[in-house]
Amino acid sequence: MRPVVAAPSPSPSWVVVKFGGTSVSSLRNWQNIGRIVAAHRQSGSSVLLVHSAVSGITDQLEKLLAAALADTHPAALGAIEARHRALCAELGVDVSAALLGHFATLQQVAAGVALMGEISDRTRARVMGMGELMSTEIGARFLAAQGLGAQWLDARRVLRAEDREAATARAGYLSATCNFAPDAAASSIVAALGPVVVTQGFIAADAHGDTVLLGRGGSDTSAAYFAAKLSAARLEIWTDVPGMFSANPRSLPSARQLRVLSYEEAQEIATAGAKVLHPRCILPARQYRIPLHVLATQAPELGGTLLTTASDSDASLVKAVCIKKGVTLVSMESPGMWHQVGFLADAFQVFKSHGMSVDLVSTSETNVTVTLDPQANSLDAAVLDALLADLEKLCRAEILGPCASVSLVGRNIRGILHRLGDALALFEEQRIYLVSQAANDLNLTFVVDESQGDRLVDELHDMLVRPVANDAALGPTWEQLFGAGAGAVKAATSGPESGARAWWHERRAELLALMAKRDSAYVYDIATVRERCAQLRALQAVSRVYYAIKANTHPDILRAVHAGGLCLECVSQGELERVFDVVPGLQASQVLFTPNFAPRAEYAWALRRGVQVTVDNLAVLKSWPELFRGHEIFLRMDPGVGRGHHHHVVTGGAHSKFGIRVEEAAEAAQLAEAAGARVVGLHAHVGSGVFEVASWSEVGRSLALLLAHFPSVRAIDVGGGLGVPDRAGAVGFDLAALDRQLQPVRAALGGVELWLEPGRFLVAEAGVLLARVTQTKQKGASSYVGIATGMNSLIRPALYGAHHDIVNLSRLDQPATELVSVVGPICESADFLGRDRLLQPAGEGDILLIATAGAYGAVMASHYNLREPAEELIL
Numbered sequence: 001m002r003p004v005v006a007a008p009s010p011s012p013s014w015v016v017v018k019f020g021g022t023s024v025s026s027l028r029n030w031q032n033i034g035r036i037v038a039a040h041r042q043s044g045s046s047v048l049l050v051h052s053a054v055s056g057i058t059d060q061l062e063k064l065l066a067a068a069l070a071d072t073h074p075a076a077l078g079a080i081e082a083r084h085r086a087l088c089a090e091l092g093v094d095v096s097a098a099l100l101g102h103f104a105t106l107q108q109v110a111a112g113v114a115l116m117g118e119i120s121d122r123t124r125a126r127v128m129g130m131g132e133l134m135s136t137e138i139g140a141r142f143l144a145a146q147g148l149g150a151q152w153l154d155a156r157r158v159l160r161a162e163d164r165e166a167a168t169a170r171a172g173y174l175s176a177t178c179n180f181a182p183d184a185a186a187s188s189i190v191a192a193l194g195p196v197v198v199t200q201g202f203i204a205a206d207a208h209g210d211t212v213l214l215g216r217g218g219s220d221t222s223a224a225y226f227a228a229k230l231s232a233a234r235l236e237i238w239t240d241v242p243g244m245f246s247a248n249p250r251s252l253p254s255a256r257q258l259r260v261l262s263y264e265e266a267q268e269i270a271t272a273g274a275k276v277l278h279p280r281c282i283l284p285a286r287q288y289r290i291p292l293h294v295l296a297t298q299a300p301e302l303g304g305t306l307l308t309t310a311s312d313s314d315a316s317l318v319k320a321v322c323i324k325k326g327v328t329l330v331s332m333e334s335p336g337m338w339h340q341v342g343f344l345a346d347a348f349q350v351f352k353s354h355g356m357s358v359d360l361v362s363t364s365e366t367n368v369t370v371t372l373d374p375q376a377n378s379l380d381a382a383v384l385d386a387l388l389a390d391l392e393k394l395c396r397a398e399i400l401g402p403c404a405s406v407s408l409v410g411r412n413i414r415g416i417l418h419r420l421g422d423a424l425a426l427f428e429e430q431r432i433y434l435v436s437q438a439a440n441d442l443n444l445t446f447v448v449d450e451s452q453g454d455r456l457v458d459e460l461h462d463m464l465v466r467p468v469a470n471d472a473a474l475g476p477t478w479e480q481l482f483g484a485g486a487g488a489v490k491a492a493t494s495g496p497e498s499g500a501r502a503w504w505h506e507r508r509a510e511l512l513a514l515m516a517k518r519d520s521a522y523v524y525d526i527a528t529v530r531e532r533c534a535q536l537r538a539l540q541a542v543s544r545v546y547y548a549i550k551a552n553t554h555p556d557i558l559r560a561v562h563a564g565g566l567c568l569e570c571v572s573q574g575e576l577e578r579v580f581d582v583v584p585g586l587q588a589s590q591v592l593f594t595p596n597f598a599p600r601a602e603y604a605w606a607l608r609r610g611v612q613v614t615v616d617n618l619a620v621l622k623s624w625p626e627l628f629r630g631h632e633i634f635l636r637m638d639p640g641v642g643r644g645h646h647h648h649v650v651t652g653g654a655h656s657k658f659g660i661r662v663e664e665a666a667e668a669a670q671l672a673e674a675a676g677a678r679v680v681g682l683h684a685h686v687g688s689g690v691f692e693v694a695s696w697s698e699v700g701r702s703l704a705l706l707l708a709h710f711p712s713v714r715a716i717d718v719g720g721g722l723g724v725p726d727r728a729g730a731v732g733f734d735l736a737a738l739d740r741q742l743q744p745v746r747a748a749l750g751g752v753e754l755w756l757e758p759g760r761f762l763v764a765e766a767g768v769l770l771a772r773v774t775q776t777k778q779k780g781a782s783s784y785v786g787i788a789t790g791m792n793s794l795i796r797p798a799l800y801g802a803h804h805d806i807v808n809l810s811r812l813d814q815p816a817t818e819l820v821s822v823v824g825p826i827c828e829s830a831d832f833l834g835r836d837r838l839l840q841p842a843g844e845g846d847i848l849l850i851a852t853a854g855a856y857g858a859v860m861a862s863h864y865n866l867r868e869p870a871e872e873l874i875l
Helices: 027-042 057-069 074-091 097-116 121-128 130-145 169-174 184-193 218-229 263-271 279-287 343-353 381-391 413-419 421-427 450-464 478-482 488-493 508-514 526-537 555-563 573-582 600-609 618-623 662-675 694-704 735-748 760-766 796-800
Strands: 014-019 046-051 196-200 203-205 211-213 234-239 256-258 260-262 292-296 304-308 317-333 358-363 367-372 396-411 432-437 443-449 474-477 520-524 544-548 567-570 591-593 612-615 632-638 678-683 715-717 753-756 767-779 782-787 806-808 818-823 832-839 847-850 871-874
Touching: 014 027, 014 218, 027 046, 027 074, 027 130, 046 130, 046 218, 057 074, 057 097, 057 121, 057 130, 074 097, 074 130, 097 121, 097 130, 121 130, 121 169, 121 211, 130 196, 169 211, 184 218, 196 218, 203 218, 218 234, 218 279, 256 304, 256 478, 260 263, 263 279, 263 304, 263 317, 263 396, 279 292, 279 304, 317 381, 317 413, 317 450, 343 358, 343 367, 343 381, 358 432, 367 432, 381 396, 396 413, 396 450, 421 450, 443 450, 474 478, 478 832, 508 520, 508 767, 508 847, 526 555, 526 760, 555 567, 555 573, 555 760, 567 573, 573 591, 573 600, 600 612, 612 678, 618 662, 632 662, 662 678, 694 715, 694 735, 735 753, 760 767, 796 832, 806 832, 832 847
Parallel strands: 014 046, 014 234, 046 196, 234 292, 260 304, 520 871, 544 567, 544 753, 567 591, 591 612, 612 632, 632 678, 678 715, 715 753, 782 818
Antiparallel strands: 203 211, 256 474, 292 304, 317 367, 317 396, 358 367, 396 443, 432 443, 520 767, 767 782, 767 847, 806 847, 818 832
8 A cells, every 4th residue: 555645835726626427327317517616616726626527427338339330320320419419408518529529439339349359358448438528528628617717628639558467458458547647747737727627537558549439437546546647736526415324315215414524434435345335446546635525416515424534533433334245255175275375366366367356255174255346347247157166176165146245434443343233133143154353443344134134224323323323424414404395406316206295295184184083093095005906907917916915904905906907826725715804706717825834724624615726835744745735736935035124024045944945856756646636837926026027037037947847837927026216206116117027037938927026015005003192202312202112013113114204194295304213112123114204393193104004014013012003994
């Protein structure tokens, strides 16, 4: 590592400001940029503005190269040109001769690729760098038109790639690095253009003058290089969030703004998975002690995070809980490595020879396990197979994953180990592959199954970061900054939304009237259920949709689902009896029975009733063969993987109690035949709350591989678990993408039908839980709002750590200004409906609304503490 060097006195006083693609893609943001530049000029600073390509253009340039190979590039070229022309029109600047020249260059290069039928790394770098050249040409002219005298600079005049002995030629073009020592010549080039200069991120030039790219996070890195070369007084990274946070704020609203970090802490947080700042940009600022500010373009008034030389305090503190997904583990085991000189050197040489960078390392007498970061390595199957083949010459090697690394980052982590007891209890049911405590005492990392990572982040943050009071480094929560009432700021910084406002906004008066003489109630909107049914029935790839009624067994909902053209799936005799009692005209052929460890009598009852029965245990066929003789059955298979928003809803994999292992398919076929049963369907369900649409196609393909064992199969059921957005503005489940994923699976099945089996997706958003405020309490820095019901009515937050949006329905039109925890009257510490929620002021008698409560609410309610759970009402 280079020593820390004091920067020479800056002259003139430069401020380097960097803006990302989203920040330079609209007039509104450019107006903010203009104000930011003007403010720096008024304070006497010169400004170098570094920015990225227009949002989406880098992806379009990738598509252009692919289209050029197929000689179908005119449409891709047209889209790129149209996007820049539209931005010029929006900003009120002409399409200049320089911009037309860039369009012509792209046309020429694409034609050359089409003619040659190949893309060199040199050509790829040239094309991918065009996005920044075009965007900065437009941006410089906009700022000049605002009277700021901006001049355009080609970054390749200043940033020169350095030779790296171990780097491949490809890395030299696509992932270059530059020397960033203070440079009088560079300062002269920039200063000669004037006090406001606009240049590109992401690109530099090599010794031959060819364009090279700085790799992922290149624009952040470019800005840091320029700041160091100019001996800048300040570096600002402007993005779409106001600084760094103690967790991903869009998935954890209680994440807290980090006001001040040392360079080392920020480096750890960025390396551990935070995406707001690229780790490579921190070193130049750190080495030359340049203050680095992370700020939000859409909300410059909110301040942000300052990175500086020293931490704000020496006291031990966890400042962030970070997650990095897609981590691959390589386990190397050999009894002969104990006391073997040079084993690690030989093993790491193998990784080096394959161009792979090792992240974490754990060792024992006979095992060395390392992690490979997907951001730093190409981890496709062919690359990993080649790595394993070479490692096998030294030891027994195994690839494990996908995994997630969950990191506690802060200062003096060793000093809080004695307080981590309760936090470590969270790992009781988890498989921990690796634990790493950083030598710099800033990081403690656990590598676990990827499916469990998000839950652990939520719970660790709730335990170690959220409650910390009166620490200068920890600022307000994301919800305090952008909760209800934040208005335009929230709209400016939020991601794509799931759709229009929830139904209960329009029916507020009706809901309040229902609560006039009640303390708590579940209320269901049948129109929402009907809408979900129609959406599912529109899927082209799916032959039949079953509603998993355990999500909500209210008679009116069951009737609405059946009327909407869906079949019904039950898991107990009680559920079977319910559907036949309350749904008129229900045929046995429309009901699927999928029990798990149920008594023999339930199987017998279902078989007599004529419903389709699913078997998920070979012991049933071995012990009760006469029960299934002459019957058609489904088999529930376990494809060996599980997914879900919490480990309690993961229903696949070795640690799940559900299903028959796919490796036992041949034995299952033999047992079914011996019992005189005919297997007509295969079923699998890997978990709930899943948004990755590929999950169902993977399950379908896994089951299709088993058809050779079961020639009589007529249907494959790929289960349910479709994710439901649990926060206002969150991205909804992409049914169209699911349909596209399942189309080839369905086609490959020939005459075999494809079934889907959702539960929560149909009813969660249709239901709300309403409860009257009973008391409020202030306890030190914590504020509580108590309501008339709690985990006896809605146990999901306590059981799964589930998030439900909460509003004060009585004061819905008022701004949300109070940060409170919503609790119930149950005598349990887990009786929280929501922690640290930004709500409208609440008083006794107000009605709170808990959203997305239509699934696994009333059906899981209890009379604990002898308190009546909320009743159910239908709109």
